Amino acid sequence: MLIGKACRVGGRVRSCVVKALARLFTSSSSMAKSKFEYVRNFETDDTCLRNCYIVVRLDGRNFHKFAEQHKFTKPNDNRALGLMTQSARSVMGELEDIVIAYGQSDEFSFVFKRTSTLFKRRASKLMTHVASQFSSSYVFYWKEFFGEQPLLYPPGFDGRVVLYPSNRNLRDYLSWRQADCHINNLYNTVFWTLVQKGGLTTAQAEDRLKRFSMEFRSGDWAGHDRVLIWWSSIQTFIDLAVWHGALSCWKNQSSELGNIQQEGSKFSSRRTLYVV
Ligand SMILES: Nc1nc2c(ncn2[C@@H]2O[C@H](COP(=O)(O)OP(=O)(O)O)[C@@H](O)[C@H]2O)c(=O)[nH]1
Ligand SMILES: [Mg+2]
Structure with missing residues (x-):
């Protein structure tokens, strides 16, 4: 507005504009270094504790x-599942400090090595880089997996950061996600087999599974086995595809994970892809 007023004066238009711009630039840049600088203090320190595994779950x-x-x-x-895996691959390619990625359904966990100093270990930076790289890859590679079927709208992924201080904690975290995957897969496979091959309605299938839902949902592995044996004995049409997608896991560095490898047979020492 000031510039507009000065320009009405006539012959000195160009110099007025230049001076006004110069004033604007000088005053705003000097103010940014003094008067407004304090707003930086509102930023919180979200540096991840040293020596912990940083896990980002989307x-x-x-x-x-x-x-x-x-x-x-x-x-x-x-x-x-293939598209999720490819997107995770892309994240691992971009963020070299990730040592394990584990995914199921619509979620993926990324484990950064303990000694990582990537983005100064700032949780928000790590999480947003993982989430944005994953989301853009999901869209970018869509066609590779879905062919001509169009992507109807842009998908989104939330993210969280959790720190695990010991190998045991990290191993238990991965076991927890894997157990969750197993339980859901077991239930869903039986449920949809009853519907698709057994001719039940979804309500009937739910009802049939109700009395076993405690065992399905409880994380009680013996319970799962009992349910499986029961089902296998009377429902011959159920093929045991319950492990489908139960584990997808890579690691690309073995050095820090020695103990995990000894304790858990699920992890390999070389860059390996498991899709069971
Ligand atoms: N049909 C089908 N649905 C899937 C598959 N993977 C993920 N989903 C859906 O994605 C959901 C993921 O669970 P959750 O994150 O709790 O639900 P959200 O809050 O709707 O994202 C599942 O409940 C399924 O409905 C898949 O391979 N097939
Ligand atoms: Mg979800």
Whole structure:
């Protein structure tokens, strides 16, 4: 507005504009270094504690709807799992300090090595880089997995950061996610087999599984086995695809993970992809 007023004076238009711009620039830049500088103090320190594994876990936003609208097959859609895996691969390629990635359904966990100093270990930076790289890759590689089926709208992923101070904690974290995967897969596989091959309605299938849901949901592995044996004995049509997608895991560095490798047979010492 000041510039406009000065310009009405006539012959000295160009010099007025230049001076006004110069004034604006000088005053704003000097103020940024003095008067407004204090706003930096509102930023919180989110540096991750040293010597801990940094785990970033992503989860798809509203994926029950996304899966429905994109006609994912039930209970597991190989294209969707492949796309998640490819997106995770892309994240691991970009962020070299990630040593393990584990995914299931619409979630993926990324484990950074304990000694990582990437982005000065700032949680928000790590999490947002992982989430944005993953999300853009999901869109970028969509066609590779879904072919001509269009992506109807941009998917989103939330992220969280959790720190684990010991190998045991990290191993238990991964076991927890794997148990979750197993439980959900077991339930979903039986449920959808009853519907798709057994001809039950979804309500009937839910009802049939109700009395076993405690065992399904409780994380009680012996309970799962009992349920499986029971089902196998009377429902011959159920093929045991319950392990489908139960584990997808890479690691690309072995040095820090020695103890985990000894304790858990699920991890390999070389860069390896497991998809069971
Ligand atoms: N049909 C199908 N659905 C899937 C597949 N993977 C993920 N989903 C859907 O994604 C959801 C992920 O769970 P959750 O994160 O709790 O739900 P959200 O809050 O809707 O994202 C599942 O409940 C399924 O509805 C798949 O391979 N096939
Ligand atoms: Mg989700």
